[in-house]
Amino acid sequence: MDEVAGAIADPVRRQILVMLGGGRLSAGEVAERFPISRPAVSRHLRVLRESGLVRDELVGRQRFYTLDPEPFTELIAWLAQFARPSGWEHRFDALETEVYRTRRERRTDGVADDRRENTA
Known part of the structure; x- marks a missing residue:
């Protein structure tokens, strides 16, 4: 290198x-x-x-x-440790987090709705 x-x-x-x-x-x-x-x-x-x-x-x-x-290849791998995610990478990470959060909330809301229907 x-x-x-x-x-x-x-x-x-x-x-x-x-x-x-x-x-x-x-x-x-x-x-x-x-x-x-x-x-x-x-x-x-x-x-x-x-x-x-x-x-x-x-x-x-x-x-x-x-x-x-x-x-x-070796030099690129070494330099990669200093690279910060670009604006787009950061935004995609935030979008991924939001998607998972939304899915989790829907699953939780669905379970709560099922419980309400069963007790009614």
């Missing part, structure tokens, strides 16, 4: 991951989208590859990169 967190700490690497989310790209295609040198982009790609976030494939003289989202 630390390696993944370190890899995504850099904004250039995060941009590369977003680009690769759209599909496979060659190293040259990635590099041409940045105002930094090709060797600098290559270093970023190497960090992403070593962290397991991207895979590379050599085809002829070109190296193609693809995103591998699997290493994010």
